[in-house]
Amino acid sequence: MSKMSLARTTFSSQPFLVLSKAVYPGHVQSCNRKVLTNIFKRRIKEEEPKPMAEIEPERAPVKFSNYTENNLKKRTSIQTRRAYLPPEDVEGKVHRIVKEVYGKTADVQNIDLDEDRRKKFTVLTKMMKEFDHFIPNTELHDMKTIDQAVNFFLTEVRDTTCLEDLTKLDLPKNLHINTEYLRYDRENNPLWPGKDAFPGQQTRACSAKFARKYNVVDKSKDKYIFNLNRKTFFEEQTELAEIIKKEIYRK
Structure with missing residues (x-):
């Protein structure tokens, strides 16, 4: 077989x-x-085959609470933003764009943007091109009326932080804010050449903004130059005390 x-x-x-x-x-x-x-x-x-109603039951639309909305806005506000200064007659320009899309007889105050998503996309796209100001996703989700769009384009946006705004103020003589940080480099320092208070510790700029401004100081070879495994004063004293105890017990 x-x-x-x-x-x-x-x-x-x-x-x-x-x-x-x-x-x-x-x-x-x-x-x-x-x-x-x-x-x-x-x-x-x-x-x-099961009917679609049993497989995918109807679900109510997910609504974010105020707590989650504020958290999302706080997290997304860290990114760099373009400065925006609202022009004159923002409300008139918005109403003109709305009437071009919805018609001249449309009631601007009672328009619901979520009823027709295509018209909402067309209207908001024209507004962004008109004012040269883009709407983030967190604001776009909650924008349901024309009044909310008008309030958004009336809000001024600054591309500076609070610290940079403080430096532009007329500060007293005994107060000084330094935004241009001086980074210590042991190789290019004429006062203490080759000296370092923290040998073996890499100095890196984690932010993408400051990584281009400040160079990374490579300290990977410090373990061959400095004795980083040296014992502290307390460890040396404890070892000396143990040696003395052993000598006493021998006698």
């Missing part, structure tokens, strides 16, 4: 399934895979 016929006879009976795998494992594994796929296909065909 050949190996192929022996594998087929052993595969037909369940008690000899282990023996068939030992005789001709590749053929039996392929047969097992075919049998299992046929069984699953029959079960899928026999089952009746």
Whole structure:
């Protein structure tokens, strides 16, 4: 009997399934895979399809609470923003754009932007091109009326931080704010050349803004120059005390 016929006879009976795998494992594994796929296909065909209402029940629209909205706005406000100064007659320009899309007879105050998303996209896109001011996603989700769009384009946006605004004020003589930081570099320092208070510790600028401004000081070779594994004064004193105790016990 050949190996192929022996594998087929052993595969037909369940008690000899282990023996068939030992005789001709590749053929039996392929047969097992075919049998299992046929069984699953029959079960899928026999089952009746469920209606879509049972599979995907109707769900109420997700509404963010004030807590989550404020958290999202705080997290997204870290990114750099373009400065925006609102021009004159913002409300008149917005109403003109709305009437171009919704028609001249449309009631601007009672328009719901969420009823027709295509018109909402068209109106807000024209507003952004008109004022050269882009609407972030956090504001776009909550913008449902024309009044909210008018208030958004009336709000001034600054590209400076509070610290930079303080430096522009007329400060007293005894108060000084330095925004141009001086970074210590032991290689280019004429007073203490090669000296470092923190050897072996990498000085990296994690921010993408300051990584271009301040160079990274490589201290990977400090372990060969400095003895970074040296013991502290307390450890040296404890070792000395243990040595003295051993000498006393010997005597």
